[in-house]
Amino acid sequence: MKKQTIWWVLAIIMCIIIYNFTAAPESTGSNTLKIIERITGLKGEAAGVLNFIIRKLAHISVFGLLGIFLYNAFRKNKIFFAWFLTTLYAASDEYHQSLVPNRTASVCDVLLDSGGALLAMLIIRAIFKGKQKE
Template sequence: MRRTLFIILTIVWMIVIFAFSAKDADASQQESYKVGFIIGRIVVEDFENQTYDEQLEFAKLVDHPIRKTAHAMEYAILGFLVLGALYSSSMRWYLQGLIAWGIATLYAASDEFHQLFVPGRSGEFKDVCIDSVGVIIGVLIGLLIFSKHYKNSKE
């Protein structure tokens, strides 16, 4: 039952990632700017009193870090979910982690390839690397959680 749930969640999350990647450059940029405006309201004193151009300048300034952080986070989630779908007591933990990393990183590469066909978007090797680091984080978190759960269930 647990494995089936993780498989379903993994597929759903892959569809979500695909949908984000299918947005053209303008739509993707606008979403990033919206996040930049939200961050500005939280971290910049008197952000609301600034002109729209000043607010937009801040959103542009934080755009790149927002995008790269989003890449890593979405793939950390994918790494965690793929590991959850694979995790079993019969396979060595490091093999499970390696296989989960491989599957999620291959998906990241295919996603970057997909972006080559989306207007205004590009597929970048550095994004696959960022995604892969996110996968590693998600897999490591998953290994910690699942190993504790497995250990507790044996006791």
């Protein structure tokens, strides 16, 4: 199997994983807050801040990884197409989330997902350009 095909398969698998998390009504902020409180023993504002940080880092990481998979799947104009497709998927994911009971959609999350993807791709690109110079 060609490397490019493997990257496409990984991207599709990541989209399926994201879709399944979005479709789960238990993936709400209030549920993750309860888990954080139980695991850490934190309560109130401290638990809320940690919950916020963890959830936003999850957006950046997951969509960053999707962006990297798509970046490696494309042959030309990698950054633009990978970023655009990741952002489009992030927007469709937020819309899907709005249809799930107890879940809400957020334009800010789409921006965070989009920014996380772009940041991850730029980091990977910088790493590989640095290795090519060595």
